[in-house]
Amino acid sequence: MQAEIITIGDEILIGQIVDTNSAWIGQQLNAIGISLKQISSIADSAADITTALSLTSGRADLILVTGGLGPTKDDVTKQALAAYFGCGLHRDPEVLAHVQAIFSRSGRPMLEANRKQADVLDICEVLFNQTGTAPGMWVTYKRKHYIVMPGVPHEMKHIMTERVLPRLQQMEQRQPIWHHTMLTAGIGESFLSEQIADIEAALPAHIRLAYLPKPGMVRLRLTATGDDMERLQNETRSIVSQIRQRIGKHFMGDGDITLESLILNFMKRHGLTLATAESCTGGNIAHLITSIPGSSSVFEGAAVTYSNAVKERLLGVKTETIELYGAVSEETVREMAQGAQQRFQVDYAVAVTGIAGPDGGTPEKPVGLVWIAVAGKNGVTVQKHLFGQERNINIERASMAALFMLWECMNAELDIRLI
Amino acid sequence: MQAEIITIGDEILIGQIVDTNSAWIGQQLNAIGISLKQISSIADSAADITTALSLTSGRADLILVTGGLGPTKDDVTKQALAAYFGCGLHRDPEVLAHVQAIFSRSGRPMLEANRKQADVLDICEVLFNQTGTAPGMWVTYKRKHYIVMPGVPHEMKHIMTERVLPRLQQMEQRQPIWHHTMLTAGIGESFLSEQIADIEAALPAHIRLAYLPKPGMVRLRLTATGDDMERLQNETRSIVSQIRQRIGKHFMGDGDITLESLILNFMKRHGLTLATAESCTGGNIAHLITSIPGSSSVFEGAAVTYSNAVKERLLGVKTETIELYGAVSEETVREMAQGAQQRFQVDYAVAVTGIAGPDGGTPEKPVGLVWIAVAGKNGVTVQKHLFGQERNINIERASMAALFMLWECMNAELDIRLI
Numbered sequence: 053m054q055a056e057i058i059t060i061g062d063e064i065l066i067g068q069i070v071d072t073n074s075a076w077i078g079q080q081l082n083a084i085g086i087s088l089k090q091i092s093s094i095a096d097s098a099a100d101i102t103t104a105l106s107l108t109s110g111r112a113d114l115i116l117v118t119g120g121l122g123p124t125k126d127d128v129t130k131q132a133l134a135a136y137f138g139c140g141l142h143r144d145p146e147v148l149a150h151v152q153a154i155f156s157r158s159g160r161p162m163l164e165a166n167r168k169q170a171d172v173l174d175i176c177e178v179l180f181n182q183t184g185t186a187p188g189m190w191v192t193y194k195r196k197h198y199i200v201m202p203g204v205p206h207e208m209k210h211i212m213t214e215r216v217l218p219r220l221q222q223m224e225q226r227q228p229i230w231h232h233t234m235l236t237a238g239i240g241e242s243f244l245s246e247q248i249a250d251i252e253a254a255l256p257a258h259i260r261l262a263y264l265p266k267p268g269m270v271r272l273r274l275t276a277t278g279d280d281m282e283r284l285q286n287e288t289r290s291i292v293s294q295i296r297q298r299i300g301k302h303f304m305g306d307g308d309i310t311l312e313s314l315i316l317n318f319m320k321r322h323g324l325t326l327a328t329a330e331s332c333t334g335g336n337i338a339h340l341i342t343s344i345p346g347s348s349s350v351f352e353g354a355a356v357t358y359s360n361a362v363k364e365r366l367l368g369v370k371t372e373t374i375e376l377y378g379a380v381s382e383e384t385v386r387e388m389a390q391g392a393q394q395r396f397q398v399d400y401a402v403a404v405t406g407i408a409g410p411d412g413g414t415p416e417k418p419v420g421l422v423w424i425a426v427a428g429k430n431g432v433t434v435q436k437h438l439f440g441q442e443r444n445i446n447i448e449r450a451s452m453a454a455l456f457m458l459w460e461c462m463n464a465e466l467d468i469r470l471i
Numbered sequence: 472m473q474a475e476i477i478t479i480g481d482e483i484l485i486g487q488i489v490d491t492n493s494a495w496i497g498q499q500l501n502a503i504g505i506s507l508k509q510i511s512s513i514a515d516s517a518a519d520i521t522t523a524l525s526l527t528s529g530r531a532d533l534i535l536v537t538g539g540l541g542p543t544k545d546d547v548t549k550q551a552l553a554a555y556f557g558c559g560l561h562r563d564p565e566v567l568a569h570v571q572a573i574f575s576r577s578g579r580p581m582l583e584a585n586r587k588q589a590d591v592l593d594i595c596e597v598l599f600n601q602t603g604t605a606p607g608m609w610v611t612y613k614r615k616h617y618i619v620m621p622g623v624p625h626e627m628k629h630i631m632t633e634r635v636l637p638r639l640q641q642m643e644q645r646q647p648i649w650h651h652t653m654l655t656a657g658i659g660e661s662f663l664s665e666q667i668a669d670i671e672a673a674l675p676a677h678i679r680l681a682y683l684p685k686p687g688m689v690r691l692r693l694t695a696t697g698d699d700m701e702r703l704q705n706e707t708r709s710i711v712s713q714i715r716q717r718i719g720k721h722f723m724g725d726g727d728i729t730l731e732s733l734i735l736n737f738m739k740r741h742g743l744t745l746a747t748a749e750s751c752t753g754g755n756i757a758h759l760i761t762s763i764p765g766s767s768s769v770f771e772g773a774a775v776t777y778s779n780a781v782k783e784r785l786l787g788v789k790t791e792t793i794e795l796y797g798a799v800s801e802e803t804v805r806e807m808a809q810g811a812q813q814r815f816q817v818d819y820a821v822a823v824t825g826i827a828g829p830d831g832g833t834p835e836k837p838v839g840l841v842w843i844a845v846a847g848k849n850g851v852t853v854q855k856h857l858f859g860q861e862r863n864i865n866i867e868r869a870s871m872a873a874l875f876m877l878w879e880c881m882n883a884e885l886d887i888r889l890i
Contacts, residue, residue, distance in 0.1 A: 354775035
């Protein structure tokens with residue numbers, strides 16, 4: 053089965069937003085063996101929508117349409133679809149009740165534009181949207197399937213996950229495909245690729261390896277296609293185990309996991325508590341950790357100590373230390389980690405101080421210089437890093453490096469190794 | 472002049488990477504008055520590339536092609552282009568010398584695949600790539616312009632900025648186009664649209680209004696097209712001023728700004744300092760603020776107080792307060808804000824406590840309940856919010872609501888109004 057995506061919205065074409073929906077949909081379809089042939093991003097224009105629908109229908113059996121379902125006048129998707137299918141729109145009572153409930157819950161007044169959100173194509177099956185006011189729609193027309201969804205990412209994901217993917221999985225014509233993703237950290241992409249070059253070179257033609265680098269980590273993804281799913285799984289498993297053995301401590305885990313969720317689960321299992329003391333990362337590590345449901349059983353809190361005075365007041369860093377060595381130094385980061393461990397009364401405290409840029413660099417302490425410390429059961433470990441010039445990349449890389457260092461320390465101290 | 476983008480690469484279609492290039496190119500073209508009609512993402516397949524080229528050439532005068540220029544086997548863009556244009560490829564000596572220099576600098580061995588990077592289309596003009604091994608190419612064929620670039624973002628941006636955009640700016644047939652973006656906050660999309668319905672209805676046909684909502688804020692974008700740029704600017708200015716007057720305090724500012732940068736600039740101008748005390752937002756507000764260069768002149772720090780003990784220890788919240796009213800309560804958030812203001816010694820402190828979900832809700836205190844307080848010059852203001860079910864959306868909405876409340880407080884207390 054071939055699929056295509058049509059994303060509708062002027063904001064994509066003038067670059068005001070990046071289309072992250074299509075990549076997510078592509079991943080999901082791929083995981084269930086449906087291949088995506090093309091993604092077309094077009095304007096909020098009825099004529100362009102019609103052209104795209106007719107071209108896409110000539111190439112694919114499954115057409116996913118996102119965007120342009122909002123309550124405002126610039127959203128023309130529903131009208132264009134109705135014209136294309138030659139059908140009308142009607143107000144769905146169940147969706148209307150849902151929209152009304154959302155408004156009464158929040159106490160906001162409900163307007164005619166909001167009621168219109170409940171209008172759906174006459175020939176569609178409604179894909180109920182628990183998370184917002186615009187429902188999804190499934191239309192089967194001339195033996196092709198059209199799935200229409202709002203462009204708001206969490207609403208689209210909800211409709212896909214709850215209503216669309218389970219049904220697609222039951223449809224025929226899917227090619228057996230098996231993916232295995234691994235998370236690696238603390239090792240760069242090219243160094244990683246060099247280390248496993250022979251394993252990669254020996255891969256059979258039906259198994260592909262992809263590198264998915266992000267600041268501070270690299271995901272590896274094996275994709276195997278063939279007729280026999282069990283064989284694909286066995287082959288993949290054997291390659292994964294070769295890679296694990298080769299890269300050792302840099303192998304973090306299987307699946308589409310994150311470093312922070314891995315650490316959180318590990319600490320939860322071992323009854324450990326955590327706090328962070330963050331200067332240049334500005335609360336990003338705390339934010340990453342607290343984005344995970346259930347993090348409160350491990351995470352006590354963070355001190356984001358941007359100014360020197362606050363480093364002293366909240367973490368007990370000594371005035372002399374900062375005067376003598378500076379805020380970005382081995383000595384300061386050490387006292388930050390110790391201070392956080394004591395004041396938050398936690399098993400592990402991670403501290404970061406550095407120069408994120410673009411300003412604040414000097415010849416001895418350039419932009420990108422970051423000190424990281426982990427206070428654990430056996431004292432404090434300190435590391436120095438030199439990242440790049442870009443502020444936000446530096447914040448991300450420092451956060452990842454700090455999490456990897458915490459992981460390393462816990463493994464060393466607790467003498468627990470995954471491999 | 473109408474433009475289209477073709478991005479080539481399996482990794483986009485299986486969702487392994489998000490296409491950020493197209494949004495960037497869209498922005499750049501838009502800024503110089505070239506409108507983008509469509510973005511098509513296709514596979515590394517010669518047949519699909521040919522089809523896309525022929526469809527795109529029928530709709531646009533300027534075709535930007537990115538991706539598939541790498542040294543590996545799966546990259547077929549150059550061969551497909553040569554077949555489409557009916558020309559050959561030849562090795563460019565200047566590019567070859569550049570590739571050789573890159574390899575000799577890094578000490579890596581150079582392979583035939585790397586030498587092939589210097590092969591270019593016979594009918595192209597080479598767009599020299601200082602930052603990598605794959606050169607860009609400019610082809611003029613049947614009065615259409617084709618610009619072929621590598622997919623690596625920083626290489627594409629280098630070629631666009633240095634070689635392509637300056638030339639496009641000198642070409643004729645650009646349609647004068649003028650954009651004006653405004654940021655609004657503290658008001659929902661449909662309520663906003665209702666408030667300005669008559670202004671929107673009265674827009675002339677050549678001016679369009681778009682709503683770009685994100686959790687907690689809505690951007691409005693006016694796009695005017697016509698022949699006379701000065702007239703477009705004047706017309707837009709008059710509409711902007713009508714909208715400003717209509718929505719009053721919800722108008723935050725002009726341009727593609729964020730709420731946090733607006734606040735930071737405002738506080739910097741008035742010599743004010745800021746700290747946050749965050750429970751359910753987990754450091755996200757601090758992270759948003761510290762992502763902005765120069766934030767250290769305003770932002771002293773944050774206390775991310777996830778546990779009750781830390782709320783008491785770091786912020787001085789009274790044990791009785793938490794026992795009597797709970798951690799998510801008006802009384803606790805008030806003491807958090809006061810504690811942060813005192814301990815960080817700042818002019819303004821923002822505090823947030825709530826139930827982000829998915830767990831931790833009760834009938835009286837459901838998931839989505841968030842208390843926000845701002846401690847300012849004249850005491851503490853407190854607000855209660857009821858957001859939705861999704862953890863990460865709740866964190867985002869609570870962060871935006873807190874920033875908007877801070878903005879409101881500062882404006883009220885300092886008696887400074889933008890309008």
